[in-house]
Amino acid sequence: MTRHPRSRRRLRPLTALAVAATGLLGLAACTGGQQGATELDEDADVTIEFWTGQTDEAHQLLADLAAEFEEEHPNVTIDVSEGASSTEELLQKLSAGFASSNYPDMSYSFGSWASQLESSKRTLDITERTEDPDLAWDEFSEAARATVRPSGEKTIGFPALVDNISLIYNKTVFDAAGVEYPTEDWEWEDFREAAAALTDPTTDTYGYAYSVSGSEETTWQFWPHLWQRGGEILSEDGTKAAFASDAGVEALEFLRGMAVDDGSVYLDQTDTRFAQLFAADRIGMMTSGPWQLYDLNTAGTQYGVTVLPGTDGDHQTVSGPDIWALFDHQDANREYWVTEFAAWLTAAEQDERWNVAYGNLPLRTSELESEAFQEQVAALPGLDIMAANGENAVKARPTVPGYVGLSESIANAIAEVLQGRGEPKDALEEAAAEADEALAD
Template sequence: MKKMRTILSLTLTMIMLFTLLTACGQENKTPDTPANEPAGSVAPDADSGAVEGTVTFCLESAKKTAFEPFIEAFEKEYPGINVEVLWDKDDNTLIAANQAPDLIKSGDIHVSSSRDLLLDLTPYMEQDAQEVNADDFFPATLESLKVDGKLLAMPTSFNVGLLYYNKTLFDEAGVTYPTDDWSQEDFIKAGQALTKQEDGKYSQWGCTTVLGWWGEWLVHVRQAGGDWMVDNLCALDTPEAVKGLQFFFDKTTKGTYKFAPSSTDDALGGFAGGLSAMEYGGHTGMWVAYNAVEGLDWDIAALPSGSAQKAGSEFAVEGYAISKDTKNPEAAWTFLKYFTGKEGAKLMNELGYPCCRQSVVDEKLAVPKEERGCPQNLEALYAAMDDAMTLPRDPEFNNCTQTVVQPVIDLMLEGELSPEEAAKEATAQANDYLESNR
């Protein structure tokens, strides 16, 4: 994911917005707003009447069928607001062209780096506290979207690391399904029992290897007692972090346990391919894709304990923010409230994403497990939040990890570097990058 960069300097933004306020008669300010306060930076006057305006945001056309009725229902309730979906457009491209949509897709690792682009939603939340009902959100989902005490986005869904497993492959091998109290040894034993070879080639993997991002290897690092960042510096070269990388390496064919593919092996379609019994960490955003695979019978469990602790799975939040450049902040906030309210949370559940509102979750958990679709063990999803860890809030984390650290991890999986060598190299390069870009 590319991070958003500030399009205008703060000085130019203030000049532009001051000019806009002067031309518009400062109609968006409350009586207490200072004369030089940017439009939309405070909550709208509750006595100003019906809200009107156009709200734009980007969305994938694959979600068109689900979102069009949702938007129609919103526009029926708020006839003065027109919602214009920019189908298959990219937020970052539009921002770079000074054409930012009113709502911007964001998340916990983005709000820090894009803070200068986003409207502070705190006053809006305070004004509409009863309607929004912040207590209905899982607390961590809101806290993850705050920077310096300012709420910069509203949560729509979240990811937490889990153990995914293929029930059919477990049944065929006579292996007991994972439980929430599995140890690392249980995981290794099951992985090896579920790995198959035919004519010298792997025909079934005990577990996938999550490639191309931190979704698995960082979990192992943290469960071994290490972390990516300590005291604002990359710390992947600590003994604990190296131990986690060693386990990530050892479960592959290049290492000791050999029940998962290295980057040079045929992954057999990954977990969605139906020939991998487990996936470690994974992403809830893949649920829709997994459920689209005919015959894939799968479920989830809490991650096994690591070598040092159970805690360490990734906790990440996705949501939407309001652009500081919006011409219709009240309309944008009205739609964002609806989108992240109970109706929006129900929509996210229908689309197959974990929603962030406890009331909607309670309704879903009230359905007996045997009557649920995949995954059935939703209790594990919400319990896993207790052992999850947020990602570093450093604005450079995303880019540094993907462009600097990940290529070194890839070399490790190819067998070009040992885990210890990779850890030292990744740490040195990452800290050089951080020093140069801060």
């Protein structure tokens, strides 16, 4: 078993870099490239460039798999590199490459970049390939499939990594308070009652924790509450914020009640302190993902995992899928072989030697019973529950460029309300107005 490679911050890059790259991507669409093979010749020698977006062990695992594909297909050469010094820098590197017609055939990309990549006019459309029954496209989660189809018109690549938020509970804290462990049938009111019972001011123990940093950590923890109540992030045409609805107000009022009225929520300004306190038996529950399990096991924390509490039986969660973006070089041979390589890399047999071997959740539902994944589950208890919870990841966060500003607006509103400095309805309406400006830019 290897350490889970990714922190939560890496999974949700909503930085100035993403905003700055938007203009570059728009300019790139105007730049032409050289014409390659116009007719497919599967036996012709071809070189494809692959940016892994990884470092160290993760990069080497992918490089080894690429070498194996080359052995099976002697006419194919895969030029493998990390692409940039960090995954976060890949978008800027891609943008510059689009402008100079010097970009890869395939690159790891954060899911939040998908709309920007599609708008560059440099991506391939593999929708027809996804309809091949042998590809078993439906084995990927709904959120993952939606992320690689950002506009709903084109499929710009393959899922590369999936995750989701589940409920992790501290057995030591529950046992000390005499509270029964959470079950998969819990509703949010059960959760609230338990959090209040677990809270003990004399020992600075809290029932739950929530980020008030104003970051995407603050935002994406809110989306399951909104979705479960029937709310949406955006209007149907994607041009306006829709979260300041009755469902949004009800969701934020629920969290405000826990934080302000009950005093059962540790409000984390850092996005990192709450996990440390949980591991130290000072917080009873956190809603988080597989990236936490290695540290909890290392700390010897006695924990359990289940799905998120639900609303009327709806246990919907949020996922942050990343993708293998595929790019068009006006060359039929490169297009064919990069698609074949991506399909091969994301097949169950190879994914077990990449995502599963590295401590990520498996991409495909068919991997859940595999020996490789069961070995990881033995090392990281609860990983199987998080993997199965992918079925509850039925919606994807928007990938529109304006989501960065939208996220900042609602995150600040949530943070203010949970700290007792605003009313849910007013705060969300103000945030929606700010979000609309970001979406219009």
